[in-house]
Amino acid sequence: MIHVENLTKRYGAHVAVDDVSFSCEAGTVTGFLGPNGAGKSTTMRMLCGLAPPTSGRATVLGVPYRELPNPGREVGVLLDASAQHAGRTGQEVLTLAAKTLGMPSSRVPEMLNTVGLEGPAGRRRVGDYSLGMRQRLGLAHALLGDPRVIVLDEPANGLDPEGIFWMRGVLRDFADRGGAVLLSSHLLHEVEAVADRLVVIAGGKIVADGTKDELLNAGGVLVRSSDRTGLRRALALADLPSTTTTDGAQLVDGDAEAVGRAALAAGVVLTELRPAETAGLEQLFLSLTSGGTTTTQEQAA
Template sequence: MIQATDLTKVYGRHRAVDQVSFTARPGRVTGFLGPNGAGKSTTMRMICGLTLPTSGSATVLGQSFRDLPNPGRHVGVLLDASAQHKGRTGRETLRLACGLMGLPPGRVDEVLDLVSLTPKEAAGRTGTYSLGMRQRLGIALALLGEPEVLILDEPVNGLDPTGIRWMRDLLRSYADDGGTVLLSSHLLREVEAVADDLVIMGQGRVLAQGSTEELLAVPGTEFTSLDDTRLATALENAGYDVSRTDAGLTTSAGSEEVGRAALQAAVVLVRLQPSTSTGLEGLFFGTTAQTGREEIAA
């Protein structure tokens, strides 16, 4: 589990992160979203002990990241896939990490196979790797110690469609086996496809959080009838909001209330269904519309 409590980071006069609190739970993928400069990367760096908070705290598996013994055995981190020694081969990079974590050398071949890096690719120097190959190596490093927690920043960046689907299946399987995943990505559809919970940031603050199902749920009803004007008037007189859409009308009333109003107004209903969500993209832009892009990226 990951617990952030009132995390705050101030650089001079700029408050990059402002009292951010959330929990990423075991067995679930938590999507961590926000526009550029929202404070996501700074928050993730504070969770991983790379940046000291001005105030507040963050724990992973109940401890500060810096207090975890042999942290790579407990937490897999991918914050910057390009932060690899360009003169080492992929295999050498993993072997070195294995030695530091006290893992058997055979674990290198296991993770290379898991992330689909071929022996030829693993023998190449990371400075020659494509972005997608660097991502796969970074994911291999994160998975090397068979950790209980994954903290990933843009893990699908540079992956082709097949790689993106592979990553989605990997994260889903990892969470289903009881792991905790904190996933930051700008690919909203991919986050929507895999995330159980969402945390949306803007201007250093948490703007919305909760389960994906709850946040994407839309109250109300969509309908069309043989006399929309008459039925809309009946619903408005009953105290409900009614607005027109391209597909007909939508109202704050539930399906049962719309049916009763139609019966009392003697109007034949043609279509009646719960309001449909605009998806994560609609939620994201609706939530962050007033925050925009920060002048100082965080």
């Protein structure tokens, strides 16, 4: 549903986004991650037609965003929750947007209820809203046109833990009904909890792209035998790089089947063979964005 191909954005001599490519398919939540200044917001602005690319192409539902006849009915966008008219009430903001999109007025109270701004909250002026309330209103605005794709930049900012849990459910439900979600967030734990795919950008370049399971479980396998010397010899003969852990096991850069076959061929009895534990998304993020290592879907698989 979203396809970004060789997208590049230069500001004079500075390259903000450098040959970026990735896709977001129907029925998935894609976490778009990177440190400050990595190029996330610039990429999303190009995707949504707010900034022209220097080169490359970004399409939503097969065409550039600007070529969609009524974009809000196809793509819901929340890039800046503070970019709302402070003098209008939440209800007025959505009512005006519904008229612009050609949606029935009944959609307004439905969306206010969905995001927890029904009743007095919807009748308050946006200027009196907390950041969390503006985020809820922004999500209601993004969902108002019943789109097939939503693009969200840091939508959990200002939300309390209950609000973050609520938003996770909204996004998961949207994807499970066949929608596509592109989600940028610095809350790595929440992205890990809801995302199906992960795209990590650093220095304007994609440094990881794959399913969450592929990337987070790319730590190899842990194998153990009472014959430690024989096991190390068997792994070396099979060209399976390994290191010895502090408790005497071998951490192998390979899959379980290859390790098992190597042990069988050498007549080594294994007492343990399992995927190596990983430290989760936070460790992956730090390793990718601090060292410049490139990890692609093919490398992780």
